[in-house]
Structures are given as C-alpha cells and as structure tokens.
Amino acid sequence: MPNSSTKLTTIATFSQQLKDKFQQKHQTAQAWFKSKSVEIPDFRRASQQMLAAASLAGAIAMTNPSVNQRVVSDLLKENQDSSHHELVAQLTSEEYDTVIIKLQAAAKMPPGHLPQDDELYLEQQLSDILGFGVTAQLDGNRLNHTVGTMGGEQHLRRFPGDSLDQHDAYLESGIAPNRGAFGWFTQNGELTQQAINREKYYFAVQTLYLPDWNTKHPQLKEWYKFRKMIVINPAERIAMVGVVGDAGPAAWVKKQFGGSPEIIREGKIWSPNSKGRVILLFIDDPEERVPLGFINLDDLRPAVLAQK
C-alpha cells in the first residue's frame, strides 16, 4: 500500500512550486496580492462563502474596488448656477433612465458614429444632465469614431527627465518611452497642477487617421492638443473628463481610443459590464470651467439632485 501521507507532501510541494513560479513571473499581481493581504486560494474560498451566503439570503453583496476618485460632479456644483438644476429638474427620472438606456445601446454599436438623430438627441440630453456642452463635432472637427473600444495606455512623461516613480498612482501600467504626440505637459517648463491633472486624465485619439491630417497637420495638431473631452461609460454610469494627450492607438490594435491609467481604472472602462465600450465626445468649454476627473452619472439623476 503506498504511503499516502508522503503523497500529500508530493502534491503540496508541487503546489508550492506553481505558487513560486507565479510569484516570480507576475510581480504586478504579486504586489496586488500583498497590498490586499489575500492569496489565490482566497478567491475560491471567498466565492464559496459568498455562494453559500447567497443561497441563504438570496443575494450577494458585491464590493467595488476602491479608487481615489476626484468627483467632478461635486466641483461642478460650485460652478453651476441654479438654472442648471432647474433644467435637470425638468427631466424626470424616467427620462433620465431612458437616456442611460440609449447610451448603453449606443456604446454597444460597431465602432463609428451614431445615426445623426441619435447623436443629436444624446448630445442634447447629456449636455442638460451634465450642465456643460458635449458634442461629437466641435469647431468643424470630428474624430473618425464617437463610439468604440478604449484601451489602456501607459503613463506619459510630463517633462524631460520625468520617471514612473514620480507619478502618483497606477505605476503598474508603466510609462511610455517617448513623450506624448502633443508634447510635454509642462507649461513654460513648470509642472503645474494643471499639467499633472492633464497627464492623469488623458486620452489617446486617432488623429493620425483623420482624412485631413496630412494636409492640415499643423492646425489640427494645435487644435487637438489638450482638447477637453469626456468619455461616457454607460454600463457603469460613469463619465471621465480628460484631455487629448497622445495620438493612437494604431489601427491594427482594433481599439479606437486610449485612456490613461487613471481614466481606465477610475472610469471602470474595462469592468465586466463595460468591456471597454465607450462613447467619446468633445466638451465645449471655452471658459475652462469643467474640471478633469470622475463623474458619477447617478449623482446627476434628477431625483438625487432634487435632494441636494
């Protein structure tokens, strides 16, 4: 009869070898495990406990990863006069839900532009909800896509000599070897708070594939540089305000937009519900009053606003 106790040791040794191999190969993941004080076996254990609890309670309480979110909607309130609240108040909760449902349907459409009527409708409704103008076309400029998939980009160098460890968060994303296509983020050589925020919340857009890029390159580059845009993630009811900070992604990647690590994480762009599908629009903000960062669309729901 084989000694099964020794066989247990054999399996445990093998299991440990796989664990060591994992830790050596996937150091970003390993850092994540360390920061959360969990290990891979905890996934299955927690799931079994949750399923057991669910079978008793009929519901599972799911937690969201906590992120350091700068809530633009709160900041916007300082800028908005009462007319915006009155405007939103004219929307009923049902109308708000209809807009969200239409946005969710739009985000699932093939990459490209929305039908003109839908685009106009959503531009108007979103502008009313957000309290600032959003549009697929601004000053005669329009990207090749309004709807598409947004991939994750690396951090960008903000000034010559910038390095990854000088950035605040999401360092596991790495830093691009070259500066962004629109130049350094610094202003007159100074790393201002605006420059920091622009790199945190930047978009990569495919300016290089614009039909008139080759003939109007100097003017277009100037126009697109740090142009304020908003990405709508309707599946998670989140929007992120950012600026155009880089060109890309390449066509063969089969993604139409790129987002900084902060945009991707805080905007939950690659959540199970979102799968990268978003709507990207220009913000008409000549007075520079729309701050960059996170917007919880549910905070702008008429019923919620009415309570504030």
Add this chain to the structure above:
Amino acid sequence: MSQILFQQPSTFYDHVLEWELLEELLEQFEEQEKHTAHQEMAVAIDHAIHHAILDHLPIEHHTVYLDMCRSGVHEMSILEWLEIATTHENIIALIQETYITVYAQLKTRLSIHQSGLTTL
C-alpha cells in the same frame, strides 16, 4: 461534476474542467486524507490557471482582473470579459489546456512516487 471536489462551481472556470480526472487521482489517498489532497490540488490548479490567464492579459488589465476575481471569482461575466480582454484567441481552451497539463504533471509525480515506493 465531481461530488467530492466541487459540489457546485465556485469559479468562473470550474464548469469547463473535467474534475473527474482529479477524482481518479484522489482514489490513491486514504479516506481521511482526501479532503487535504483535494484542497492542495485545487490550489495547484488555481495558481496555474491564473498564471496562464495573466500571461495572455495585457499588464494594464492585471489588477482589474484580480479585482474582479476578488469581488467574486464565480461570476461568469469574468469569462466574457476575458474573451475580449486577453490576447489569446480561445480563453476556454487555454484554461482547459492548463488544467490538463497540471493534471498530467500531478499524475506523473504521484506515479513516480508510487513506483518508487514499490521498488523499496
């Protein structure tokens, strides 16, 4: 589905694996040791599968994936998400191949161990 190992799927990939294969390996163990053996096997399988998935997932998605697993590794939406997010063209096949590889390695090690004992 295995009656001993996984009475109900508790990860998003349990349902695509032939757990009966590991059941056969468990037959080599004393009854009182089967529970520990099955837990060790599950740990080995889980490590190998997450390793293989991360190998084919762009680095910027690693923590998103781990957050999802932590929130509920049983959620089938993770599999749907992986089908889009990974660079592998068939994520289910990748998981199944990884499982079979680990099973074969386990079987070999246990066989070597058993034959070694026999010769003593």
